[in-house]
Amino acid sequence: MSFATARFSRTAAWRVSLPGTLAFACGTLLVFLYLHHYFANDIQRRTDAWLTGELQTLRDVAIRTPKDRLYSRVVSETAEMASHEIPSRTPGSQRPGEPNQAVFFLQTPTKDSPALWVGAGNPDAILSALSQDRFAVDVPVDIRLAGHRSPFRVAVAPMPDGSRIYLGVSEQDERHTLHRLRIRFLILWVISVLLGFCIIFWVTRRMLGAVRKINDAASHIGDENLGQRVPESGGHDEMAQLASTLNRMLDRIEKSMYQLHTITNALAHDLRSPLTAIRARLEIALGDGDGPPHTDSVARAIDEIDRLTEVLDQSLDVAEAHAGALQIHPRLIELDALIRAMSELYQPSMHEKGIHLDLRIHSPVEIWGDPALLQRAITNLFDNELKHLPGSKTMMLSLSTEGDAAVLLIEDDGPGIPADIVSDVFKPRVKGHTSGGFGLGLSFVQAVVLAHNGSVNAENREPSGIRVTIRLPLHGAPQSTGASAGSLATAGEARNSL
Numbered sequence: 001m002s003f004a005t006a007r008f009s010r011t012a013a014w015r016v017s018l019p020g021t022l023a024f025a026c027g028t029l030l031v032f033l034y035l036h037h038y039f040a041n042d043i044q045r046r047t048d049a050w051l052t053g054e055l056q057t058l059r060d061v062a063i064r065t066p067k068d069r070l071y072s073r074v075v076s077e078t079a080e081m082a083s084h085e086i087p088s089r090t091p092g093s094q095r096p097g098e099p100n101q102a103v104f105f106l107q108t109p110t111k112d113s114p115a116l117w118v119g120a121g122n123p124d125a126i127l128s129a130l131s132q133d134r135f136a137v138d139v140p141v142d143i144r145l146a147g148h149r150s151p152f153r154v155a156v157a158p159m160p161d162g163s164r165i166y167l168g169v170s171e172q173d174e175r176h177t178l179h180r181l182r183i184r185f186l187i188l189w190v191i192s193v194l195l196g197f198c199i200i201f202w203v204t205r206r207m208l209g210a211v212r213k214i215n216d217a218a219s220h221i222g223d224e225n226l227g228q229r230v231p232e233s234g235g236h237d238e239m240a241q242l243a244s245t246l247n248r249m250l251d252r253i254e255k256s257m258y259q260l261h262t263i264t265n266a267l268a269h270d271l272r273s274p275l276t277a278i279r280a281r282l283e284i285a286l287g288d289g290d291g292p293p294h295t296d297s298v299a300r301a302i303d304e305i306d307r308l309t310e311v312l313d314q315s316l317d318v319a320e321a322h323a324g325a326l327q328i329h330p331r332l333i334e335l336d337a338l339i340r341a342m343s344e345l346y347q348p349s350m351h352e353k354g355i356h357l358d359l360r361i362h363s364p365v366e367i368w369g370d371p372a373l374l375q376r377a378i379t380n381l382f383d384n385e386l387k388h389l390p391g392s393k394t395m396m397l398s399l400s401t402e403g404d405a406a407v408l409l410i411e412d413d414g415p416g417i418p419a420d421i422v423s424d425v426f427k428p429r430v431k432g433h434t435s436g437g438f439g440l441g442l443s444f445v446q447a448v449v450l451a452h453n454g455s456v457n458a459e460n461r462e463p464s465g466i467r468v469t470i471r472l473p474l475h476g477a478p479q480s481t482g483a484s485a486g487s488l489a490t491a492g493e494a495r496n497s498l
Contacts, residue, residue, distance in 0.1 A: 354391030360398035380441035
């Protein structure tokens with residue numbers, strides 16, 4: 001099966017059309033079987049009625065005709081005339097002058113008269129075949145005679161002199177008629193099934209075309225802006241109602257996102273302004289201080305304000321990221337160059353703390369993403385290592401590709417993640433008991449990775465240390481819209497632009 005055929009067979013129109021066509025084919029086949037059975041029984045009923053009627057006529061003629069030299073002639077001519085009145089005979093099946101092969105008449109011999117036979121073939125062979133079957137009076141039965149491919153329908157009637165008369169008609173014409181009926185039905189059945197499949201497929205594909213348009217439009221909403229809407233046909237069917245419902249839902253989402261940005265922007269502005277003013281006054285007081293106790297208190301107050309500003313910034317970032325309101329400006333990024341630059345930036349701090357950085361980049365790696373957000377996420381990872389990894393330990397950072405994904409692996413041989421939070425390490429404000437951070441770094445990393453259609457996982461290594469694995473789609477790889485439709489949205493202004 002080719003790729004195009006396999007892709008075609010996975011479409012919803014195919015999955016709907018195939019069962020519908022099979023049901024239609026089975027239904028029409030059952031109808032034909034019923035009609036075939038009805039016609040076969042009707043033909044046989046008419047044949048049986050003809051047999052019993054003609055047999056009774058021949059019996060009456062045989063009884064009333066004197067047993068003289070004209071007896072055989074009269075009865076034979078009567079039987080020959082009856083052979084031309086077969087109800088199921090196909091017109092033109094017997095040419096003029098040809099011997100009669102469809103009907104036979106036989107009167108068994110008695111002590112006073114020999115056997116009387118009308119028809120083609122050997123009467124002795126037929127009489128022998130008839131003598132092997134037990135016949136009920138006026139109840140036709142099927143028998144097979146040597147030299148004939150089709151069976152004969154035979155009826156029997158007793159005579160007053162002890163003989164029996166048999167009248168048989170070949171079922172060849174009946175079977176030929178039913179055979180032609182089956183052939184014609186098969187042709188019509190195949191044509192109707194194919195035509196039915198085409199009609200069902202066309203109708204289903206046309207109906208699902210509206211769904212496909214809605215899906216295509218919905219998949220781009222968020223990649224560009226939340227102001228885009230799915231097309232509406234203007235009708236009153238289910239597809240039109242679906243499109244209208246989705247557009248009303250998008251209106252509510254856009255309104256909610258606008259309210260979210262308004263609240264976060266107002267909160268950031270209302271809190272940052274007094275914090276900045278307080279910090280400025282403390283710096284002035286620090287410059288005018290009289291002694292170390294005074295200056296130390298002011299310096300600690302400034303540090304606390306910086307920490308409060310930092311937690312405010314990170315909290316807003318994480319909230320926007322998880323709400324799908326993170327503004328992203330994607331472009332082609334050389335991820336290997338970005339990792340090298342970040343490593344060179346943190347190398348002096350790690351060297352000062354005694355941490356060895358082992359960088360392994362196997363080949364150039366290009367992805368499609370926002371370099372500023374990715375840089376902030378990697379910064380959080382380096383900051384976590386500086387905060388929690390003791391001196392004389394090693395941080396290993398490797399970048400490689402697997403299939404259509406770039407794999408960034410961060411490992412160390414430190415104490416690892418506490419067992420009670422290892423499964424919730426990416427949740428906001430989840431941190432270890434000895435951590436001095438705010439529990440927002442890894443949560444922001446996860447939000448940024450998910451916004452780029454990637455995945456992130458953190459676990460403890462054996463015997464000690466942690467392992468963080470980040471997977472990001474390579475440039476040109478298929479993108480999944482389900483995870484990032486909201487995350488790539490650019491509704492409103494980003495909090496970073498304040």
